[in-house]
Structure formats: C-alpha cells, structure tokens
Amino acid sequence: MTQTPHKRSLLPWPVLRQLADGDLLGRGRSVRSKRTDDVVPRTTSADRVAHSVCPYCAVGCAQKVFVKDEKVVQIEGNPESPVNRGRLCPKGSASKNLVTSELRQTTVRYRAPYATEWQDLELHTAMEMVADRVLKSRKDSWQDIDEHGRKVRRTMGIASLGGATLDNEENYLIKKLFTAMGAIQIENQARI
Amino acid sequence: MVPDAEFTSYYGRPIVKAAPWEHDIAYYLFTGGVAAGSSLLAAGADLTGRPGLRRVARLGSLGGLLSSIVFLVHDLGKPSRFLNMLRVAKLTSPMSVGTWILSIHGPFAALASMSELVGMLPARWQPAPVRLLLALGRPAGLAGALTAPPVAAYTAVLLADTATPAWHDAYEELPFVFCGSAAAASGGLGLIGAPLAESGPARAFAVGGALVELAAERRMERSMGISVETLHDGDAGRWMRMSLGLTAAGAVGAVVGRRSRVLSALSGAALMAGSFSTRMGVFEAGLASAKDPKYTVVPQRERLARGEPVRHEH
Amino acid sequence: MTGPHSLFGPLDPAPDAGYVDAPSRKGFFTDTSVCIGCKACEVACKEWNDVPENLYEMLGTSYDNSHSLNANQWRHVAFIEQPAGRSSVGLPPSIGDAAPSRDSVDLGMPTLGAAPTDVPDDAKPDFRWLMSSDVCKHCTHAACLDVCPTGSLFRSEFGTVVVQDDICNGCGYCVAACPYGVIDRRRGPEGDPKVGIAQKCTLCYDRLTDNQRPACAQACPTESIQYGDVDELRERASARVATLHEQGVMDARLYGNDPDDGVGGTGAMFLLLDEPEVYGLPPDPVVTTKDLPQMARRAGMAAAAMLAGAAVSFLRRTP
C-alpha cells in the first residue's frame, strides 16, 4: 500500500490520537484499528487467479477465479472481456456461492433397488458397478438388426441426457464412447 | 390533532430504522435519572446534616448507577466489548459524552455511596483504610453532585440526536422533561426512604421536578409536529397517560401529605412510577414513530411543499 | 481538520477527519433509468463481503424479496409497479403533473402497448416498472459515524463511512441515527461472527485500498451503478439528467447530489424517476447532528436548572 493519508500514529490510545492527528471529533484517521490499517482485499492476497467462464447461461461472461490456500475466495467478471466487460448477472455473481456451497455432493450416493434411503459408496466401487451395468444392459438389449432386417448394431437399453452444461471436450468423449458402445439415445438440453 | 396527511411510501415500509434497543434502555433512562437526582440530594443532605436523607439518596445513587450499567451493557450487541466505549471521546456522540460523564460521575458517586455503606458497619470493623473512605465521602459526594445534572440531561440528547422522529422532534424540551423527571423520581425516592423530618428538600425537589416535567412535556407536545401522535397512541400513549396521572397525583400528594410518612412515601412511589412511565412513554413513542414512514415523510414533504427544504445557507 | 462546516454544510469529509493528502472522495452514482432490477449488485455484494442470508420469504412486493437495506442486505433493489397516470405523490401537484403522458413522443421509458380499440379505457394502464438499487449514502455528514461512541464507524481516506467489525460493540446507536434507515445491527443467522454488531455497505473499503472497484459496481450489467470520484459523478449525474430531460423524461431528478442539502450531499447519489419516498427514500433528509449544538445548549440549561433546583430545595430551611 503506497497511500499514506492514514499513516498510523504511534500513540496507543485513540483519544490521544484525536488530539494529535487533527481529528478532534474522532471521525477518521484517529479511530482506525490496526486491522483496518492492514486490510488487504482477497483479490490482492490471492495465491493465483484462474481465467474462467460463467457456468450459467450462454452469454459466455469471462470470470476471474481467485484462489487462496487451494480454496476459491472470489469469482468476479473479467474487465478485459469483450463479452461482459467485467460484469456479471446475479447468477454469475453467485458463482463462488455455487462452487463453495456446503450443499454440494462430495461423495457418491447409492440407492439400492427398493431401498428407502441413500447409502454411501466408494467412488471406484461405484465406477465398477456402473461399468458392469452398462455392459449388462448393452448385452441384454443389443440389436444387430432391427425388425425390418436392417443392420443397426445398437442398444436401445441405454440412454443419456445432458451436456449443455458440460465442456465441448466432455461432450466429445461422451458421444464418442456412447457411439462406440452402440447407445444412440443420447440427448441434451438443446432438445428442450 | 394534526389531520391525517396523505403521503407515499414504499409498500408502507419504514424509512428510518427504529433503535434496536430493548426496554433496558428505557429502564436505564429511569435509573440514570434516579442516580443523578439522588446524587444531588445526597450531597445536599450531607452538607445540611440530614443523614437519613443522605443515606437513602446515596444508596439510591449507587443502586441507580449499578442497575444503569447492567442495563447498558446488557443491551449491547457485543457486551464483551463494553470498554470500547472508552476508546474514543466523541463530542458528536451523546453516548460517548454520556459514557465519559458517567465515567467521571460514577466513581465519585460510588465512592460517596461506599462511604455511606461502610459507615453503616460497626465501628470495630472500620480499619484505617475504611476510615479514609469515610473521610472521602463528602468530597466525593460533592464532586458526584456537581457531575450529576449532566447524567440526567444527556439522555435526552441521546434520544434526540437520532433520526427517530418523535425523539428528534422533541429535542428542545426533552432535556427539561428528563431532568424534571429525574428530580421527581429521586425526590420521590427520598420521600420513600427519608424520615419525615429530613424529607423537606426531597419533597421540594420532587414537586419542582414534577412541575417542570409536566410543563416541559406540554411544551414539547406542542412543538413536535405530527410525531406527537406517537405519544398519544398505543403503548406509548398508555404510558404517557399513566405518567401524567401518577406525576400529578404524586406531586399533589407530596404537598398535601407532607405531614404523613405514609402519604409521603406513597406520593414518592407515585412520582417514581410517573417518572418511569414518562421514560417508557417517550421510548415507545420513538420506536413507533420510526416504524411508520408517515412521521419521516410527511414533515419532510411539507417542508418541500413550503419551498423550505433544509439547505445550508452560505 | 475540524472546521465550521464539520457538522453541517459543504465539506470534503476526509480532510475533516484528519487525513492529509487524502485521495479524491469516492462514491456511487446509481442511475435508476437504466436499472433492470437484476439484483447482481445484491449478490455481488454478498459474495464479496460475506454477507449472510437475509430472509427466505416471498413478500409480494413486486420482485422485491429483500425487503430493505439492513445488516444482511447492503444493496437493496426496489421494484415499483406503477400505472404512470396515477400520481404517486400528493405533494406538490406540479411534480405529479410531470408524469409521462402518452402524448409525448419518445420518453425513453416504455409505454404498455395501446390496447385494441374495443377494450375499455380502464384496461389500458399506462404502466411503469421502476427499479432502483439502494445502498448506504456515505453522507458527507454521516449521523451514524457521528453518534458512534467507540470509533468503530470511521471516515475512510476515500471519504466513505465504514464499520470496523473489530471495534463495534453493538450499541445500536447508529441504527437510530441514520436518516435513511441503512445501518442495522446483525441479528442472525446464528453463529455468524458478526451477529450483534452494526453492518452496512463499506463501499468495499478493502477493494478500494488496492484501486479495485466495489463489487456491486463491478458486477452491474447496465452501468446503473457507477463508481468513481464524487466530483466527477456529480457532473455525470447532472449531464445524465439533462439528457433525459431533453428526451422528454421530465420525471428524472437527482437525489443526494447537492452539497448544501441536509446531509451535505451524499457519496452515493441517485437519478430517480419519481419522488424519493416512492423508492423508500426520505424526501428531505437531515443529519441529526446538525441540531446537536442546540441540543447541547438545551441540555446544559436543563442540567443547570436541575442543579439550581436541587440547591433551592435545600435553601428553604434547615432542620
């Protein structure tokens, strides 16, 4: 901080500083606490800034994500962006709240058939289970030809929905894998 | 009565905020007044040789002070930071000024009261330091008395120096109402506690205070503008009517019953209750006036309509 | 340094509060004629300042579910649905008459389309939906600051008024002092470290120390909230109101931009399209401490009278 208009007096008691600092009414300079004098915005004290894009609508507002101690401490618009000029709507402005929300799921939850409650599942176990189910459903519902005898080599037993909130790279892998798998009922928000 | 004025608001929501204070503050207005008035009476009694009156006044002063501190601290959002009040001395803040006044008055008044308490102990329990305390009783009491009136008066500024319509609108007269009320209450206490033979000054102080209070309150009501409605309506109205009745009755009783210990004590109690009612009434009226945007908008709008907005004149 | 205008009148507040070589005064100009009521300011403020939830309650007051400025709401967007033909303010009539009429060609404000010819007249409201983002005014003469007994509220070098969370003891005096009803003591949620102390807009004091814009102004999509030097903002506000008047928007008016007004002008000024009280703002606010000298005089008189009264009580006769 280069500014010095509030250069701290050495006097320990604000009442004395009121007299010494030309702030007889105790309004400003003399009544500041040390914490006030030392304040640094989180955007300045952040360890790093990641360039990002707002996850809500498709306007594509550029965001700056400030990180301190591996935690997101602030998300705000990037003023350099020709799209949003640093501005964000209420949703974009709530991005930090979104990603740091305590309501976020952080473990896999599993509901067994006919169960009335969730149970926890280890991530890799869950992945194994899903892989097993994908292969079984694919096998059980495989069609080499359709009812008119045309070659279709597909499964109608597996469907997927969603993608408009995801990255292009993710959509690319999703479509690639499902296509290779023979799953065709792959859809996303563009259809609604 | 001012007729109902037409005005616009944002969904009827208040503009200014009511002070976030509990009734503690109204109690404090009362106990602070009792403490201040008692301190004056105690010094007078001490100087004029009225030990009975002095004792009750000094105890009243101590009791008033201690309960004031309890009420004040209790009402803070962060009571643990009570001492931050002494961090600065702000002339623009009646609360800061009041704190400093209390900080000066309090030790003297407390010293005098301690001296009184100690004096009540048997002599053999009075070692040398205690005797020193006894000796300090009078000078401390005098210092306490000299600093007492500001304690009674500043609370009026404390309320008036806000955007709360009924309080701010009353700023000219409220100090007189409060000082009169303090005199009435402390005098009332003297009437209750002091022997008939010694209670003359307390009676005079009480009756004088009551008269000042009643007169100033009338004047205040005439000068306030429409926010005076809040002194007449609702809880505040009930308190103010009680205040009028009790104070007037107490004053009359104090005069009429000056030869009766019982009547005097009853009158004293009525005066104290009247003073308490005044404080409650003024307090409640302020809150009510803040909660209704009418009392903020209409006077300001009328000013503008008259072409007399508040502007700094060069 | 303290001076003749320290309690009332035009003033540059930072030097008055003891700052030497203070930076130019900073503030907001909120142009409600371009506000779209998106509430980005409310959210951006909460995100930056860790302001907790306010209330989860639909209020039925158009799209305003934030109620008011308070300890948990440092920006508040007002929504007013208004058939413009309906004069909003009784006084003075001359202002009410300036409400837009359908005859003006281009008001810059919408008219709800003319109804088909066979719909009765009363079904053709001439409608306005006003929105305005309210905030602490950062008054030149700030009552909250003046009455604060701990020095928690202070005038920053930028001329703004800021609460020091580490100092405030929650006396609540500032709450009653503010002529705009801005500052408030935080009541909840339970466990929040700032419950019990006074809270309000700081004009993002911390951001200002590193030349960053306040969070709300940074977020505002339509430049309804503009941040900058108060002197420059006052000029900009005047120019904007002149432009709107040229365009026939005769309702446009400035609020808080006059250094001679009851609070010495505000650091956060507004361009409004109706009377201030329509938005929940006081029409002619005055800093309460303007009357403080007189209050002190009156209190002094009362105290003196009390002292005298006590003396007189003892004078009459001795036992």
Add this chain to the structure above:
Amino acid sequence: MAEAHPVGFQWVMEAKKRGARIIHVDPRFTRTSAVAHQHVPIRVGSDIAFLGGIINHVLQNELDFREYVVSYTNAANIVSDKFQDVDDLDGLFSGFDAESRTYDPTSWQFAQEDDDEDLGRAQADDAGDTAEQRNTASGMQHEAHGMQVGAKPPRDETLQHPMCVFQVLKRHYARYTPEVVEQICGVSQEDFLAVCQAWTENSGRERTTALVYSVGWTQHSVGVQYIRAGAILQLLLGNMGRPGGGIMALRGHASIQGSTDIPTLYNILPGYLPMPNAEKHQTLTDWIDSVRNPGSKGFWANAGAYGINLLKAYWGDAATAENDYCFDYMPRITGDHGTYRTVLDMIDGKVKGYFLLGQNPAVGSAHGRAQRLGMANLDWLVVRDLFEIESATFWKDSPEVATGEIVPEECRTEVFLFPAASHVEKEGTFTQTQRMLQWREKAVEPPGDARSELWFFYHLGRMVRERLAGSTDERDRPLLDLAWDYPLHDEHGSEWGEPSAEDVLKEINGYEIATGRPLSGFGEMKDDGSTLGGCWIYAGVYADGVNQAARRKSRHDQSYVAPEWGWAWPMNRRLLYNRASADPEGRPWSERKAYVWWDEEAGEWTGKDVPDFEKKKAPSYRAPEGSDGVAAIEGIDPFIMQGDGKGALYAPQGLIDGPMPTHYEPVESPFRNLLHGQQGNPTRKEYRRADNPMNPDPREPGAAEVFPYVFTTSRLTEHHTAGAMSRYVEHLAELQPEMFVEVSPQLAEERGLEHMGWCHVVTARSAVEGRVMVTERLRPLRVEGRTVHQVWMPYHWGQGGLVSGDSTNDLFGISLDPNVLIQESKVGTCDVRPGRRPTGPALREYVEGYARRAGVLGDGGNAVVTASAEAQQESAAAQQGEQHSPQQQEDQ
C-alpha cells in the same frame, strides 16, 4: 433478455444510449419491457401472425431492401407451378398425406429446366420422406446442411414472375393485415404499425435492425417456423450478415451451443453430420452424399473429408480406406430416438439404464410426471450433478410418491448419484451463444469424490474396454478399436488420473496423422485418411498448436469485433455470412455499416472480421457451367452453406411443416385458427397415449369452460432453468424464494384470487400451486372479439433445494415441433383456481376429473388434422408417387 441474459442486455442498453429504439414483444411486461421504448403485449403462440403481418407490411409497401433481396436471397427463384399454398388448401400446403401427417414436398421445389431430370430426381429424393426427416429431427441438420437444390435454379430478377419466390411470399402473407394481426395476436393496430415503422425505417443501407429471441421461441409446435419468419423478415430488410443486424438466439446454458456443435444428441454427429440412418445410410458413400448434396453449391461439398476425419478420430488406426473408415461401426438410428420418445419408452419398460449429466428432467422437461414415472421404471440410473437434485431423489420425495404412483419399496431403479466437478474444478471449453469457444483454466481440485465428466467417461470407457479385452464378439470391435488413449494428469494416481482436456481439444481440432501437426482449418482436412479431426467446424481452434480458445487479449487492445478473444467457429468468423455486409460489387453498403469488403488492389476480401467467404474470390466471379460445390459459389453468393448460395426466403426442403411459416394455433388454444380450417401444425409430432392427454380443441363443446385460460412460462433472472444451480445457492434462492403465479387484476377478480394468497393451475396433466402475484404486468387481451386472460409462471422449482415449490413443467403434455422434436412448452390452456391444490391420491382424481370433463381422459386429446376433407384431398393430389418408409417406432 434483461430477465434471462442481463449481461448480454448491457449491449442493448449501450445501443439505447446511442439512440437505438428498443421494442419488446412479450405476453407479459418484464424487466426488459421496463427499459424498452415500446412493449407490445401479444397472445402467446401467435408470433407467426405478428411477424407475418410485418412481412406483409414490407411486401405490400415495397419496403424491402431490393438490391439485397434480389442479389442475396432466393426471392427471384421460380417455384414449381405445382405448388399450392395454404390459402387454397384450408391451411395445408400441397402434398399432404393425412395418414402420416407429413408432406411430400415435391411440389414445393423450384422449377427445373426441362433437361435437368437428374436434379429433379435428386430433389425429390432429398425432399421425400419427411416422416423420416421428422423422426430424425433433421431440421437441426438442415440448419447447417443447406438444401438439395440446383446451383442455378431459374430466376426472374425483376421479381414479377407470378411463381417467383417474392410473389409467392407476397401472396402467402397478403392475408396478414393489421386487422388480422389485431384479431389473432391481440395487438392493437397502432402498436403493430409502430413496430412495422420502426423496423423498416431502421433497416437499409445506413441502418440495421437486430432481432433477438430467447429460446422459448423454439418451444412451440411451430418453433422452427417462428425463427424462419424472423429470418424472412430480416432477409427482406437486408439485415442478415451485417453489423448490428441478424437474428440472435439467446441460448440458456453455458455450452448449449457447444453441445449442439459437438452434440450429445441422437440425430447428429460432431459438425452437424447426420447420425447414420439404417435406411438411408447403408454405406459410407450414401452417408457422405446425403450431406454433400452432389450438384449443389457450398462447403458441404467437402463432407467426405469431414466425415472421414471424424471416423479417423473415433477409430484411429483401425479406420482405413479398405474398411470404409469403420463406418460400419456406427450404430444406426431408425426413427425418433429423442428424449421424449425415450422417456415414454422408459415408462413402457424398454430402457434399462439412464445417465443424467447435469440435467434435471424431473423439473426441467415437459410433463414432469412422465419423466419421473419413466425414471422409476429403469434398472439403473446414473445422476451426475453438483447437488442432490430432484431427478436423483424421485424415488423418495417426488410428487408421485405423494400420490402413491411411486412406492419406494416397490421401485426397483438403482440410483447412483455421482458428485460432479464444477466449472472452476476442471479445464475445457464452453461455446457460447455466438459460437465462440472460451477455454477455462482449472482453479482448484474438485472436492471429495467430485470428478469431471471427462474423468467419468474416460474411465468408464477404459473399464468397459478392459472388461471386453479379448472379446471376439464382432459387436465389441467398435469399443475395442476405439481411439481411447488420452494422456492423464496424474493427480489421482496413475490409473485414475484426469484426462487432458487440451489433448481432447487437439483431437477435435484435428491433425495430420503422420506428423501430429494440428490443422489450421477444415480446408486442410483430407478424405484419404491422412488427417483426423473430431469436429470439422472446430478445425482451427488449435491452429499452430496454440489453444486459440484460450486467447484473452484485452478488449482495450483490439477492435470491437475482438477477434483475439477466444475463437469462434467457423475459422474465427464472428459474424456469419458477412459477405452480405458488402454490396454485390464488394463495396460496403454504407460507410456507417462497413464490415467486410473487397479490396480490389490486394485482390482479396478484408475488413473488421474474418471474411466468411473465400478470401480471394472476387465479387465478379461467376461459376463455370456445370460446376458444383465450392467452385459453384459465385462472387455474389454470401450464404455459402446454402445449396444455391442465397438466403432462403422460401425453403423448398428441410422443413417438415411447409416452405413458408404460416400461422397455426398452438396445440392447446382457446381460439380457432382465424385464417384456416387447419387449426394447429398438422405435421407436429404427437405421442397419443393415455398418459399424455392434450387439452381439447376449442371446437369441442365445453372446452372453453374447462380450460378457459392461456398460460406460459419463462425464467426469472434470479434462477437458472430447473433450479439445480440456483435453488441450492443461498444468495440466489432468497431472491425468489417461492413459486408464484402471475395474473392480471382482472383475472384475479374473475377467479377470486387474492394477492399473495394461494392458487393452483390445472391442465389435463397435472395441477400445480403457487402464490398469487396480481400484477398489471399481465393484462387481458382482446382476441377474435373476446377477452383472453394469460397466466404466467416461472418454472424453477421442485421439491429439493433451499426453496421448494411445485414444478410448472408438470403442466405440459408432450407435443413436439416436427422439425427438431422440441416440445411445445411455452403455451397451453389451463384453469386457475384459488386455494391450494389437492394432495396425495386426491390430486390425480382432481386432475382426471378435469380431463374427463374436457373429454380427453384416456384418449390423448384433440384432433390434429382439421382442414376440410376437400382440402386434404386436393393437397394429397400433389403428392408425387408413393413415399415408402418402414413403420416408425412411434407407431409401435
């Protein structure tokens, strides 16, 4: 726009400050209306009548930008004299087959030179079988594919020929007079003419007008035609391909454009290549030719390279010329496999497993009850989301649990809820609504077990491939031969690392296989297997080995076009078809509107943007006789993806419901179609079943009493779509904490609704409740001589989150636009009643009572083809031969 895209709206406010006039047409007065110059309240679902009225105004008063229209649109093309318009056929175009409810568009085609029989056949082939086109949502392909038309159809540039497009169009819209607009839309003639005047006066050489729509426009049974109507108007006024003009779709998800370009959609592959169809695409050549449209102009001529590059990207070394680049590995579609068909199949027990990837259909999709009942009848469901959304908890707390239709103890669906990484916890690109890709850096690690979709699908693929290793089953070859070796960041341990999104982007961009050199554009794609690229339109995003999407040159340091911020497809062109910003000679139409122009000296196109045209092709270039593809694009053909290089005022192919937009009433409407006997879109996609009843036709007796009101829905600024990203976020949830229903004071009076009291809205599908918001922002309109009340609701709530409420989308049935299979979920008929809706099983009884009274219980609802019998016959007579297509799945 101010409601749902406030930050985009800053540019509208900027324009307003500079003098632009803002007109907002919307059923309700919104935050956009509040700052617009003019708000035009309109009856929901009548937009084509409104736009048609403006088109009529332009044509009748000759207000079109004639030079632009003649040169750059197909106005001069001559339409086949077999074509009959809706006015002759009671609302049908010629060629209607009442049985399949589709058209044979042969009669819609442009006239042919007598000797061009090949073209005639090709056109008919491509045009034919619109039933199949409907089932494959081919409108979305044609969006980019262009048409099978002759490169040089007969033209009359005087625009006087009675069958030239201009005259056909003029006749088509002649009935859309201001009086008719007033009657259908409820818009006063005064308001309407003010819009006409503002739009036309602000268009031409010196000025341009922009048309902005939010994608609620697409959620109509004639949604595509809404946008077509806008396109026709903007072409007539010369507003396409020019700065400040155009049609701007405000899309609603961060990368919904990207997920269409690189689709997770059943009917297309990356770059809008069609998903192979079992009938039409037996071979690689069939598939490529169906895109290439041999004989047509334009860049689709190189579809072979695009397709083969995709196949190489999918199957790598295994894809060779000898095996047709593994084209046979592609599964084939055979009809409608859209999300609504799939959900109904779930109810019918045909689907085993379902993935939900950041989408919450229990709240966000039409007919929420069907969505939830479908999910309750799966073997397994994988939900990947940030929060515990309604689609993950349907088995325990959905409305159907309350009604007893889903009993947790009897519901067999196995549910996996995987925590997903947020946008700051993974790297990758979003494509925003103007086709611009922007790279996001990873800021922090995702919390706990949260992972990206990249991680999930990479490892799912890896595990599936590992399980199948050694399989000799032919069906497993596509998985085993899949190019699936992406480098991993190893923060999760070597086996479970996060794939590098940048490497995936490199594959999407494409590269030279031998050298690994990234392609600089799709022009470098080869059809000989020497290059690969996963999405041809994205080729160039990794040009020079640089992640172009990650460019962030400050806007202060470049022109307003900002070409060095991110990267836009195709080829970083920011404004599509920008050749049209110059006149036929290549000069800017005006200095004010200069954007891209021909630099005679340099012999190339230049300007503020990357020219959307071959850089060295002079305006004077004329195609040699017999040329096709890129060579056939002439110097005056700005619309380089169209088969004739011209903007389509008239679309002879590619649209299932007609070559020109015509007003049809919504599927559910209290009004009869004023213009024709044909009430609604006759070709709309319907799923007639007992669980999908539509409210009755207004002709039905009693219909008006049971469901007398019109309702519509949209977003609130404070919430996001189905609420998963806002109802769980405290700073947003508190801003709009409760579901509410906006009604006019008049309707409140009529139905006894109290402001802030409860009310409920009923359709044949469900009843939902909310708080009553009485507001003058909604007002009754006068339509066809009577008053219509419109009701508005936001659709963000469900039972989960910090704030909960009923889901508005439960009210809608499933009825789709035939071109793109998007549901009509912006308009329906309803009843509104004071008080809360019944709960528990009583809710179903209550709703069924309504359906019964309306006469739609059990049979699915109203009649679709209502044109007169004679008109149907006459229209059918224009059919050319019998189109054969196998029975579609929908008919099973």
